[in-house]
Amino acid sequence: MAAMLSRSSVRVFASAAKDNKPRASANRVVPKASLNDAPKQYIETGAEAPMPTGSLPSMATTPFDNYQFAPIREATVSRAMTKRYFGDLDNYAESDVVIIGAGSAGLSCAYELSKIAPDVRVAIIEQNVSPGGGAWLGGQLFSAMVVRKPADKLMAELGVEYEDEGDYVVVKHAALMTSTLLSKVLAAPNVKLFNATAAEDLIIREDPNVRGGKYVGGVVTNWTLVTLHHDTQSCMDPNVIEAQVVVSSCGHDGPMGAHSVKRLAKLGMVPDVPGMAALDMNSRLAKLGMVPDVPGMAALDMNSAEDRIVNNTREVVPGMVLCGMELSEVDGSPRMGPTFGAMFVSGQKAAHVALAALRKRQAAAAAKKAATGAAAEAIAA
Numbered sequence: 001m002a003a004m005l006s007r008s009s010v011r012v013f014a015s016a017a018k019d020n021k022p023r024a025s026a027n028r029v030v031p032k033a034s035l036n037d038a039p040k041q042y043i044e045t046g047a048e049a050p051m052p053t054g055s056l057p058s059m060a061t062t063p064f065d066n067y068q069f070a071p072i073r074e075a076t077v078s079r080a081m082t083k084r085y086f087g088d089l090d091n092y093a094e095s096d097v098v099i100i101g102a103g104s105a106g107l108s109c110a111y112e113l114s115k116i117a118p119d120v121r122v123a124i125i126e127q128n129v130s131p132g133g134g135a136w137l138g139g140q141l142f143s144a145m146v147v148r149k150p151a152d153k154l155m156a157e158l159g160v161e162y163e164d165e166g167d168y169v170v171v172k173h174a175a176l177m178t179s180t181l182l183s184k185v186l187a188a189p190n191v192k193l194f195n196a197t198a199a200e201d202l203i204i205r206e207d208p209n210v211r212g213g214k215y216v217g218g219v220v221t222n223w224t225l226v227t228l229h230h231d232t233q234s235c236m237d238p239n240v241i242e243a244q245v246v247v248s249s250c251g252h253d254g255p256m257g258a259h260s261v262k263r264l265a266k267l268g269m270v271p272d273v274p275g276m277a278a279l280d281m282n283s284r285l286a287k288l289g290m291v292p293d294v295p296g297m298a299a300l301d302m303n304s305a306e307d308r309i310v311n312n313t314r315e316v317v318p319g320m321v322l323c324g325m326e327l328s329e330v331d332g333s334p335r336m337g338p339t340f341g342a343m344f345v346s347g348q349k350a351a352h353v354a355l356a357a358l359r360k361r362q363a364a365a366a367a368k369k370a371a372t373g374a375a376a377e378a379i380a381a
């Protein structure tokens with residue numbers, strides 16, 4: 001900058017400094033009038049060059065000069081938001097699938113569902129204002145995201161660039177993967193994200209025909225800010241969303257994490273470990289030597305942790321599919337640290353498990369309806 005100052009411009013600064021008062025003219029820069037002195041962009045774009053010596057320099061010409069927005073009423077802004085939001089609440093009060101938690105597992109579940117079943121209405125409940133869970137950074141708040149093969153297929157499918165390191169790939173910033181995945185989910189016409197909304201509880205119904213005699217029939221929700229203030233305010237009843245299938249991906253235990261498995265444990269509905277589904281709850285607990293609580297994730301072992309998460313992704317109790325790190329809480333499987341492949345694939349697998357459960361429920365409902373209709377017809381005849 002100093003090299004560009006003419007004598008007159010130096011004088012302007014000097015006079016401003018004398019009485020130490022800020023002046024509008026104090027930072028006038030008066031460059032010499034020559035196109036060669038103009039920044040490269042002026043020459044290339046043919047835009048207006050700086051003003052000649054002795055006059056004020058012009059501002060750069062940009063495509064946004066003299067900008068003017070279309071007029072709008074404040075009430076219009078309000079209605080544009082509220083009518084859509086409450087319309088969505090209305091539409092999704094009965095959802096096909098509700099996903100609790102928009103971390104890497106929940107988002108990849110929603111993405112996969114939108115791909116394999118565009119007819120299925122999916123509501124995502126995320127307690128945080130910002131969706132994405134723990135996948136905005138790698139471990140210890142570093143930037144890069146490590147994904148072990150073959151989970152890199154999802155990156156390739158989404159068009160996220162990565163460095164191929166042989167057995168694993170590295171995305172230069174975890175936020176690149178998460179924002180890309182999130183953008184696909186948000187663009188899907190059959191998916192609605194309700195963020196800043198916490199799942200406070202589950203809807204549990206009894207049915208002697210299902211395993212364990214109970215199934216999950218939806219979620220109990222509230223604004224997260226309300227959920228956080230139940231101790232200080234009174235009587236802040238929640239809202240509800242009925243669902244054919246709930247996918248829970250609340251992450252490992254924490255202030256909000258592992259919400260669903262903790263609730264199921266309190267209700268005596270888990271643990272439910274693979275291969276023990278045929279046993280009743282007390283036999284399972286006795287076999288495991290457990291009190292009715294979730295065991296919690298075990299110590300870190302990257303190699304076994306990721307396979308176990310994906311392979312154990314399942315409908316843990318009728319109506320509820322578990323995926324991502326929340327599973328480690330109920331299975332006592334190891335934590336994996338900052339490697340995210342299992343989260344993505346577990347979410348994708350959960351979409352298929354949830355869809356199968358949904359189709360089964362839809363078929364059962366259709367059969368029941370047909371039987372009721374036939375019985376009514378028989379009575380009428």
Ligand SMILES: Cc1cc2nc3c(=O)[nH]c(=O)nc-3n(C[C@H](O)[C@H](O)[C@H](O)COP(=O)(O)OP(=O)(O)OC[C@H]3O[C@@H](n4cnc5c(N)ncnc54)[C@H](O)[C@@H]3O)c2cc1C
Pocket residue numbers: 100101102103104105106125126127128131132133134135136137138139140141197198199200249250251252256257258259323324325326334335336337338339340343
């Ligand atoms: C710094 C750092 C350290 C990590 N350390 C570990 C580690 O030690 N072990 C490990 O295995 N992984 C670790 N990871 C990896 C990563 O956190 C997890 O593997 C991954 O985030 C889990 O994905 P998820 O989708 O299961 O859960 P999360 O990414 O945790 O997403 C869960 C989502 O559910 C939401 N949620 C929770 N409860 C509710 C509720 N009641 N209602 C609505 N929404 C809810 C949360 O807000 C969140 O968005 C780490 C990541 C980072 C960035």
